[in-house]
Amino acid sequence: MSVYAHKEFDDHQQIAFFNDRQSGLRAIIAVHNTNLGPALGGCRMWPYSYEEDAIKDVLRLSRGMTYKSAIANLKLGGGKAVIIGDPRTEKSDALLYAMGDFIEGLGGRYITAEDSGTSVTDILKMGERTSYVSGVDKASDHGGDPSPSTAYGVFISLREAVAYKMQRPDLKGLKVAIQGLGNVGYRLAEYLHEAGALLYVTDIVQASVDRAVRELDAIAVTGDEIFSLDVDVFAPCALGAAINDKTIGQLKAGIIAGAANNQLATVDHGLQLHKKGILYTPDYVVNAGGIIDVYYQRKMLEPEYSAQNYASDLATKVEEIGDTLKEIFERSAAENIPTFMVADRVAEERFNKTDLVRQPIKSDAPAATQSYSKSV
Numbered sequence: 001m002s003v004y005a006h007k008e009f010d011d012h013q014q015i016a017f018f019n020d021r022q023s024g025l026r027a028i029i030a031v032h033n034t035n036l037g038p039a040l041g042g043c044r045m046w047p048y049s050y051e052e053d054a055i056k057d058v059l060r061l062s063r064g065m066t067y068k069s070a071i072a073n074l075k076l077g078g079g080k081a082v083i084i085g086d087p088r089t090e091k092s093d094a095l096l097y098a099m100g101d102f103i104e105g106l107g108g109r110y111i112t113a114e115d116s117g118t119s120v121t122d123i124l125k126m127g128e129r130t131s132y133v134s135g136v137d138k139a140s141d142h143g144g145d146p147s148p149s150t151a152y153g154v155f156i157s158l159r160e161a162v163a164y165k166m167q168r169p170d171l172k173g174l175k176v177a178i179q180g181l182g183n184v185g186y187r188l189a190e191y192l193h194e195a196g197a198l199l200y201v202t203d204i205v206q207a208s209v210d211r212a213v214r215e216l217d218a219i220a221v222t223g224d225e226i227f228s229l230d231v232d233v234f235a236p237c238a239l240g241a242a243i244n245d246k247t248i249g250q251l252k253a254g255i256i257a258g259a260a261n262n263q264l265a266t267v268d269h270g271l272q273l274h275k276k277g278i279l280y281t282p283d284y285v286v287n288a289g290g291i292i293d294v295y296y297q298r299k300m301l302e303p304e305y306s307a308q309n310y311a312s313d314l315a316t317k318v319e320e321i322g323d324t325l326k327e328i329f330e331r332s333a334a335e336n337i338p339t340f341m342v343a344d345r346v347a348e349e350r351f352n353k354t355d356l357v358r359q360p361i362k363s364d365a366p367a368a369t370q371s372y373s374k375s376v
């Protein structure tokens with residue numbers, strides 16, 4: 001199989017394969033683009049049945065990180081790591097140390113974080129062997145978990161979309177259907193409740209639904225019912241591909257704004273939303289609060305950068321998501337192009353700037369940190 005000719009290759013700058021016989025580690029790190037800075041993205045551990053699946057996953061995910069960081073105007077590139085193995089049975093300290101050594105060997109071109117199959121503890125272990133891990137849990141007020149920032153970014157996005165499409169200055173009485181009440185979804189529900197919205201919620205974990213009913217006066221709905229509700233906004237906050245062949249015809253909401261990654265099953269579903277006049281807020285624009293948080297947490301490793309700088313930069317940058325979205329909505333309307341395509345163009349304009357001369361990636365990180373990050 002040729003990697004250069006791979007369907008998902010998309011001009012990746014570097015793809016590194018690692019094998020450590022002693023610990024059993026087999027891992028791939030993909031660095032998609034470092035025009036704007038070092039590549040930051042999570043490290044996934046997954047029992048891929050085929051090597052081909054691992055390669056496809058890492059290429060797709062690292063490309064996504066380039067777009068997410070670029071659209072958020074961060075000095076970061078896009079990268080991702082995958083460890084081939086079952087996180088429940090094949091993880092060991094030796095394997096995580098070997099992964100830390102692998103990351104260290106890239107000299108700062110790639111910075112890792114938590115993702116599916118890797119935990120806080122795992123990233124801390126890797127951090128014993130490399131400083132290129134993200135987040136500084138001690139200094140952030142929520143223990144390094146970027147989910148609250150992600151949720152706030154989604155809330156701002158939803159508000160912007162409502163103001164744009166419905167010309168409503170506030171969210172009082174707005175009907176919102178939320179799929180998934182996890183780390184991000186539940187916090188989003190709290191923000192919306194506080195703003196006076198009426199919530200319809202579903203989750204496969206009944207306790208989360210019960211809590212939302214009890215604490216946020218939410219209305220519980222079951223399973224697929226969430227797609228066909230007569231609401232103003234649908235907020236997918238569970239898994240990817242919520243907008244697919246089965247669900248797209250059921251949607252009555254005029255706006256889609258949620259946290260989940262890769263919400264459109266295919267490009268065609270994005271085109272269909274545009275044709276139907278449903279305002280889709282592109283997922284990686286909306287859910288960039290997490291990467292923004294992790295970026296500023298890492299800046300706190302710099303001696304001159306304080307916790308106050310972190311708090312104020314984080315707030316400003318997350319608020320900027322709303323401005324970016326407005327720009328996307330306006331371009332989408334003016335050029336009659338779906339919002340997800342406009343987002344890609346804006347991101348590409350930012351990381352492919354013709355006047356940009358790619359800088360060498362400095363190995364300037366301080367000693368290994370006590371840090372971690374959740375999936376961003």
Ligand code: NAD
Pocket residue numbers: 146147148150179180181182183184185202203204205208237238239240259260261287288290291374375376
């Ligand atoms: P989470 O695992 O805490 O929450 C997901 C929730 O969805 C869980 O409560 C789960 O029970 C529920 N769920 C799963 N399948 C469901 C289904 N079929 N129907 C209804 N509910 C279902 O994850 P999270 O951190 O809240 O992230 C939510 C989404 O946002 C994910 O797609 C994640 O990739 C994306 N995201 C998260 C962050 C972050 O900072 N946490 C950042 C960017 C993107």
